[in-house]
Amino acid sequence: MIAAGTPLKLSLVATVASLALIVVVFELIRSRRLRERYALLWLFTGVVLIVLSAWRGGLNTIAGWLGVRGYPPAVLFAVGLLFVILVLLHYSTVISRLSDQNVILAQRLALLETRLRERESGAYEEARQPPVGPL
Amino acid sequence: MSAERRVAIVPAYNEERNIQRVIEELRAFDPAIDVVVVSDGSVDRTVAVAAAAGAHVVQLPFNLGIGGAVQTGFKYAWEHGYALAVRCDGDGQHDPSELPKVLAPVLAGEADIVVGTRFGETDGFRSSVLRRIGIRVLALVVSAIARQRVTDTTSGFQALNRKALALFAADYPHDYPEVEGMVMTIRHRLRLCEVPVRMREREHGRSSITALSSIYYMAKVLLALFVGLFRRRVVPLEELSE
Numbered sequence: 001m002i003a004a005g006t007p008l009k010l011s012l013v014a015t016v017a018s019l020a021l022i023v024v025v026f027e028l029i030r031s032r033r034l035r036e037r038y039a040l041l042w043l044f045t046g047v048v049l050i051v052l053s054a055w056r057g058g059l060n061t062i063a064g065w066l067g068v069r070g071y072p073p074a075v076l077f078a079v080g081l082l083f084v085i086l087v088l089l090h091y092s093t094v095i096s097r098l099s100d101q102n103v104i105l106a107q108r109l110a111l112l113e114t115r116l117r118e119r120e121s122g123a124y125e126e127a128r129q130p131p132v133g134p135l
Numbered sequence: 136m137s138a139e140r141r142v143a144i145v146p147a148y149n150e151e152r153n154i155q156r157v158i159e160e161l162r163a164f165d166p167a168i169d170v171v172v173v174s175d176g177s178v179d180r181t182v183a184v185a186a187a188a189g190a191h192v193v194q195l196p197f198n199l200g201i202g203g204a205v206q207t208g209f210k211y212a213w214e215h216g217y218a219l220a221v222r223c224d225g226d227g228q229h230d231p232s233e234l235p236k237v238l239a240p241v242l243a244g245e246a247d248i249v250v251g252t253r254f255g256e257t258d259g260f261r262s263s264v265l266r267r268i269g270i271r272v273l274a275l276v277v278s279a280i281a282r283q284r285v286t287d288t289t290s291g292f293q294a295l296n297r298k299a300l301a302l303f304a305a306d307y308p309h310d311y312p313e314v315e316g317m318v319m320t321i322r323h324r325l326r327l328c329e330v331p332v333r334m335r336e337r338e339h340g341r342s343s344i345t346a347l348s349s350i351y352y353m354a355k356v357l358l359a360l361f362v363g364l365f366r367r368r369v370v371p372l373e374e375l376s377e
Contacts, residue, residue: 103309106196107207110173111214114193 006056006072014053014076022046041090045083052076139218139242142169143234144208145190146201146291147225151180158188160231161223165238171211172225175204181225202309205291213297213304213372221294229292233332237294240328247299247325250285250317251292251332265349273314273356280364281321285329288314292332299325301371308363311356318363323371 025042028034034042052059053076063072143161147154158170172185176198186192193207205222212220219241223229233251240246273288291313295303302323308315320327 103199103203106199107203107210110193110195110207111211114191114211118191 006059008056010073011053011056011059014073015050018046018050018053022050038090038094041083041087045080045087048083049076049080052079140169140216141165141167141219141221141238142171142208142212142215142217144205144212144220144222145170145172145185145225146175146204146208146222147172147177147181147185148175148198148204149177149179149181150225151177151184153227154181154185154225155188157223157225157227157231158185158190161234162189164231164234168221168234169217171208173204173208173211175199175201200309201291202307202312205312206303206307206309209295209300209304209307213300217300218297219294220300222291224291228334230333230335233292236330236332237292240330241294241296245326246328247296248320248327249294250287250290250313250327250329251334252287252290252329253332253334254286269349269353272353276357276360277314277317280318280360281327283321283327285317285327287329288317290334292334298371301373302369305372306369308359311359314356315359315363318360319369322364322368 022043025034025039025046029036029039052062059075060072063069063075066075068074143165145154145157145161150157154172158172161168161170170190171193172181172190173193174182174185174195176195182192182194191211193211195204195207199207208222209220219238221234221238223231223234229251237249237251240249270287270289274286277288278285293313299320302319302325303316306319308319317327
């Protein structure tokens with residue numbers, strides 16, 4: 001089986017780009033602009049990409065396994081794309097959770113405001129209400 | 136009606152023109168009922184008008200959508216120890232004179248949730264053909280899941296007892312609360328029943344569902360129902376002893 005090789009120039013550029021990704025993510029974590037829990041997936045992406053970029057033999061071999069004959073760096077794109085999709089999906093779950101929490105907080109705030117306002121104005125007959133603890 | 140403490144939950148989004156009448160009519164047909172208006176981020180005078188009409192007002196800081204607003208009402212009812220709650224929309228579509236019919240089965244202890252359906256005495260409600268077909272299909276699907284005949288899955292005119300409040304205060308579907316809520320009710324083995332009621336045309340403002348978006352709506356609701364069947368059951372709230 002003859003797999004076409006990965007051009008050296010491309011390998012270098014991709015390695016530098018992956019390294020830049022890792023450095024940027026690291027800096028974001030260091031300066032507390034990105035939380036570790038959200039950064040792990042990005043770091044993992046960077047590490048996988050840097051390995052595949054620098055280790056040309058490995059990329060060629062994997063391309064061979066996958067049946068990519070003509071142009072092994074295509075595997076690099078595919079892996080990169082896969083990770084971008086994973087990161088996006090992860091973010092969708094994060095956003096969903098945040099918006100659920102947001103709803104709960106808005107509800108709690110509104111209920112407490114009502115309770116406070118009615119207690120202050122004395123409009124509320126507290127005697128009628130059995131005290132109920134927070135949720 | 137019995138002396139059990141009950142509250143009418145009125146979700147309202149920019150309903151300054153309808154809300155006063157809804158509150159007054161609710162009181163007229165059930166003087167013992169407390170009214171809580173949940174303003175879902177209204178930017179008009181809904182809050183002021185409702186407060187002036189003597190309702191308790193819960194003011195959400197921004198628009199949560201109908202599910203989030205109604206659930207706020209359920210939480211209010213739960214936390215303030217109400218035995219029964221009626222949900223009645225703030226746009227005047229639900230006729231408070233039908234209140235006793237919706238409350239009766241819950242008061243009698245025959246059901247945990249009662250839904251006022253507009254398909255019994257059909258006069259007083261009309262809508263587009265497409266929308267009617269959609270409502271029909273949903274009714275068939277929910278009936279099949281429930282193994283119980285259900286005719287109106289989009290009605291927000293409902294009465295709930297404390298057992299149902301405990302469930303929905305803990306978790307209430309946000310996107311299509313009426314349909315998904317019905318399925319939740321059934322999955323949690325609460326007793327659901329429908330009573331025919333008359334509904335009115337909206338007096339001011341427009342329904343959030345237009346005829347054109349009916350098909351899209353149907354697809355989303357069916358997906359939500361399907362996914363809902365595989366969801367883990369919710370742990371209802373429990374009474375806190377002192």
